[in-house]
Amino acid sequence: MCIESDVYYSTVFPQNCSTYYGPHSVDCLATVWESKGCLSEGTKAPVKLDTSERDILDVLNVDKVLDKFELVQVEAHSGDEYKELECYGIVFPENCDSYHGPHSVHCLITIWKEVDCKVKGYRYPNNFTTENNHTLEFFSLRGVRENMQAVKSAADGGNADHQLNCYGIGKTLSTFVY
Structure with a gap:
């Protein structure tokens, strides 16, 4: 007879999972889902x-749920x-093959577009320094999109630096004499 513990059937139980065989709690399944x-x-x-x-998962043992x-x-x-x-709730953009990165320059360019x-924007991915590129390549796809969308939103909101970053041109104020 086995005594329930953290090690059971040669498997270390994921957090929130109390039995090897189902039914499995939503918390147990969520822990396993996120661990993968x-x-x-x-x-x-x-x-x-x-x-x-859920019924389909409840007939599986913990190892089968993990798999x-x-x-x-x-x-x-x-x-x-x-x-x-x-798995992620999004379809990967063209040229992107990972949610968490690293992301290729081609993936970053796709999201930029x-x-x-x-392309003339100062932060166009091909214009990045190695340090800038390295930072974004390890963001999640959502993080990359949010970062680039924030640049565009700031540019569209009148921020001159981000107009240069996104569009490669900025608004200039000129005084007209009539």
Whole structure:
């Protein structure tokens, strides 16, 4: 007879999981989901599952749940758009093959263009210094998009520095004499 502990059936129990066999609590499933790199924003995050989807997981042991969730994450990184949505809640932009990075310059350029900044912009990814590029390449895809969108929003709001960063040109004030 086994005594329940942190080590059971040669498996270290994930936090919030109290049994090897199901049913598994939503907290247990969420812990396993996140341990495999998927996000609560994913369309198949445990808190978003309907009863029939939960029932399928409840008949699996902890090892099988770990394997199933790992497969979702692996398939997301192999270019399967449905799995990207399931795991991360977004479809990766063209030229991007990882949610967490590192992101290639081509991926960063794709996002730059998607937020509608221009090639002439000072912060266009091909213009980055190695340090700037290294910083963004390890942001999440959402973080990269938010950063670039913030540059564009500030530019559109009149910030001259960010107009240069996004568009490569800034507003200049001129005095007209009539």
